[in-house]
């Protein structure tokens with residue numbers, strides 16, 4: 001996947017992988033991608049962010065050192081200094097270093113940081129509203145809880161890069177680790193607590209949620225007037241399809257689209273269907289209507305695209321069919 005993306009650098013650098021802040025591929029179940037930035041608030045109860053609003057600040061973070069440094073961030077609209085973790089389309093979640101808890105979790109995609117690195121059409125990055133946007137299906141939102149004011153102690157990484165978050169809650173020293181599960185809309189949370197008398201407890205629970213809202217990131221202004229293969233390739237890059245679908249047959253988070261068009265497509269329910277324009281269109285507009293065999297549902301983010309954009313994508317995917325050498 002990485003090699004595939006880098007081979008595109010010459011031509012499509014800015015569009016290479018808009019689901020993350022640069023050309024980094026998404027994380028995987030085994031090896032997550034961690035990102036610390038301004039996280040969006042997808043509708044949290046303000047009481048969940050109580051400590052943000054009480055002039056409490058969050059520790060300053062130095063990206064080049066990769067750690068907290070002295071000083072603090074003040075309060076702003078988005079959730080500052082939260083830690084975003086992505087296990088590929090299987091699971092993304094935000095751990096907040098002020099409230100010291102998981103604020104929300106979603107599946108499919110990760111974060112759209114498009115304004116961070118600029119717009120090819122308009123040039124330059126935005127100077128406002130550059131907080132990340134969610135991409136995918138939100139299924140868990142933290143609820144208000146009465147608990148002592150926490151203190152973040154940092155996080156450590158396992159060998160493959162899975163973070164364990166450490167914080168103090170009253171006289172408890174707590175550490176929490178999150179893992180994806182095989183079930184949809186859920187994650188596994190392991191909590192280890194130890195109090196000042198050295199008494200400790202250990203708990204692993206499956207947190208199950210349900211579809212709360214769908215997010216497609218920032219809208220792109222691609223100015224497509226008539227559908228064409230070239231326009232389709234552009235849409236494919238701009239909306240991050242490329243983060244999950246290769247066009248050269250190589251394995252990714254989603255099926256490769258090379259050679260798909262015009263073949264019989266096995267589905268998860270055991271049936272199969274002709275991968276024609278109707279099927280491709282439906283796969284893009286309502287990804288969960290039918291699920292390709294070998295891939296779980298909810299891994300593909302929702303897209304609300306313009307007609308010309310979808311038409312272009314269909315033409316582009318058709319151009320990748322095996323009867324078509326290009």
Ligand code: HEC
Nearest residue numbers: 089108109239240241244254255283287291292295299300
């Ligand atoms: C975060 C990963 C992800 C992104 C981003 C994504 N998809 Fe998908 N897509 C999947 C997965 C996983 C499947 C297979 C499961 C299913 O059918 O829903 C899929 C299925 C499809 C299929 C059916 C493929 C088949 O072999 O039957 C098409 C067509 C498709 N996606 C097109 C797109 C387009 C076009 C975009 C961008 C607008 C896009 N996808 C973005 C993950 C993704």
